[in-house]
Amino acid sequence: MRTFSVNLKNLKGAGFLLSGALLLSACGGSGSEGAAANENLTGSIQIDGSSTVYPITEAVAEEFRREAPDVKVTVGVSGSGGGMKKFSRGEIDIVNASRSINADEAAAAEQNGISYVELPVAYDGLTVVVHPENDWANDITLAELKKIWEPGAQNTITRWNQIRPEWPDQEIHLYGPGVESGTYDYFTEAVVGKSHSSRGDYTASEDDNVLVQGVSSDPYALGFFGYAYYEENKNKLKAVPVDDQNDSNGQGAILPTLETVKDGSYAPLSRPLFIYVSSKAAARPEVVEFVNFYLDNAPELSEEVGYIQLPAERYQEQKDKFQEFANGVNQQAAGANQQ
Structure with missing residues (x-):
């Protein structure tokens, strides 16, 4: 697996070479002709948004820079919400998003004359984590997560034994994404029942x-984030299996893994990850090349950085x-130029 932090380093892998036409055919180009075409490309591409999608996009970008x-x-990295604000103002070409665009963001983009296309690129499983020395939280239910994270829990649910009486009478320390994060939006909707609704403390x-860093240095911590960040740091974190008690299949507590996210058993904390490309950006050849390159390489690179690839036919659908x-x-x- 590739290693990553806020700036990916030392990325390796085979790049898929694409043809240099402005609009690529569905299958794209390959071999030395594609390499030569990419070498002749110039320009710049601005991407921002989700920290969850960042590892995939930066891995793709690193390979594309070689070609x-x-x-x-x-x-x-400014979070899905922060990235969407920039995207809807036309400040960036592509936004990484760990959730779908919301109505306010779509309206802002329309007001600024920006249309866009949504492209799923991988699957993720939101992972609940504790410190490795935590020997009591060996599973947790969605109802218990709601009890911890709902707005009414602020200054009320503050100790581990308030979740289960047999757990320690110790203060619980919570870590999670900021309110601009799509991961925050998705988690609050799936767990609390309303997006953007949680305790603030x-x-x-x-x-x-x-x-x-916070969870891995605090024995009484509990946090959540995307699966890739757990996978990259599992030597210093412990993932907690989650039990969806509303699941009619009665599977009990499920750990997020490549298999359980892909087969849907780690529900409802599994989700798709997206990039959005603006209409203004899609008129530029370097962006067209990059997006096709992204979709060709996402299956391999998403798994290298700890996420789950879509079925092969889904990538072709996105292309x-x-x-x-x-x-x-x-x-x-072209029509506007003829007028």
Whole structure:
């Protein structure tokens, strides 16, 4: 597996070479012709958003830089919400998102004349984690997570034995993504029942590495973040199996793994991860090349950094969808130029 932090380093892997046409065919190009085409590309691509999707996008960007060294690809981290704000204002070309765009963000993009295409790139399983020395929380139910995280728990549910009487009479220290995070939105909707609704007295950060550091250094901590950050740091964290007691199959507590996320048994904390590409960006050849490169390499690179690839046919569907979107953008531009 690749290692990553806020800045991925020393990434290795085989890049898939694409043809250099402005609008690629569904299958794309390969071999030396594709390499030559990418080497002739210039320009820049601005990406921002989810810290959860960041490892995949930065891994793809690192490989793309090898194939198109004259294209500057910048990947930032401001959370899904922060990235969507920049995206809807036209400040970035692509946004990483660990949730779907919401109504307010879509309205802001429309107001600014920005259309977009949503492209799922991988699956994730939100992972509940504790310190390795925690020998009591060997499983937890969704109802117990709600009891911990709901707004009414603030200044009320503060000790481990308030969750289960047999757990220690010790203060519980909570860590989680900030309110701009799509992971926060998804977790609160799945666990509390309402997106963007939780207690506020917890240590919050848009940088998942900060959360990892917090939980891994505190025996009485509990936190949550994307599966890749647990997988990368499992030597200093303990994942807690989650029991969805509303599950009619009665499977009991399930650990997030590549298998349980992929087969849907780790529900409802499994989710798709996305990139969104703006219409203005899709009119530029370097962006078209990059997005096709992304979808060709996402299956391998998503698993290298700890996420779960989509079925192969889903990636082809996304390539076809992006192709149609880019074609439409360029047809509109051609029509405008003729007027």
